[in-house]
Amino acid sequence: MIGQGEGARRELDPRLEAARYQLRGVKRIFVVLSNKGGVGKSTIALMLALAFREEGESVGLLDADLSNPTLHTFFTRSLEGFREELGVVPPEVVAGIRLSSPVLFTRGESIPSIGRGPLDAVLELLAVSNWADSSVLVVDTPPGLREEHVLLLRVLEGAAPGSRRTAVAVTTPSLVAVTNTLSGVRYLASFARGFRFIIVLNKVVEETVLREALHAECVMRVPRDPLLDEGSPTVDTVLRSSAFRALLEQVRASPSCLG
């Protein structure tokens, strides 16, 4: 319960229980995060969604980056309009993948990430998005280590107690990025006990990362792919990329790695 005790007066927030209801059918949840921007976090979130779809899952994608949502830019389908049923049924952006995003409601305008706004917005998105037919949920988050990340991990622990939950920390191989990412993981893992943490090493050119720095239970490696560095990649570009094929192979080779 998210509420405040105040003597004999208590205030309750029904959105957590609403979110719990919306997530009741979701078996696996992946929260994709990175302490550092520009490491390809959203692309990895999309690749994971596509990989799980290849494995026969029905996938939900949630863009929790309120001020700079970008997941929708991979798809050609417009996010204008949605079906109402016990909230909002996120539109199917490609076969087998539904996307919920602030863009559904803001028509592309940015909303500020200040004050209580982001916390309310994350809770509201979770409470309003109907994932009844999704077995896997992949959540893309803003870069950095912010209140939204803390809230998301805590809310998802409470709202989806029956699901297997994984935090996917994305980094590039640079020492700075790896160091920052591991620092963030250590912080989040200190309280988000209901999550397992894995590392995705993105844009790998060669094996340059200090192996000893990566103590995570599971480390996936995604090669740099020039296709994804050109302009704004679409879902078709991602599907054609060697980076996606490499990720898909690892998903298939180590199913235990991804819950």
Next chain:
Amino acid sequence: MHESVLALGVVRELEKALRGLPGVGRVKILVGELQRLDQEVFRGYLDEFLREAGLYIEYELVVERAVLRCLSCGNGWTLEDIGLPEDVRELVHFFPEALYAYVSCPSCGSRLLEVSTGRGLRVVVEG
């Protein structure tokens, strides 16, 4: 329309909050104007879910007027003052934070604003 899901959320929170308590005090359900729930529909679901949960309580449903405040010039205003188009009201109903995408201060034009009251749904249990 997500009145049913929110009503379910209210009842489940009440179940947790009231579990083991000898008596039930006052329950006030505050519905923010921005959320614009259909009160009749919402009340219908609430009553149904309360009955199913075996919670025989009385509650008061109160609509909180939405008041916005400009953080640049301090101006305050209501939704009536600006008249949001119906399609925008519908989007804000589902996701109140969407308001920040559509509204600016009628006095100075700044979009740096806050919703002082009447944002969403809250439940207050007293006594």
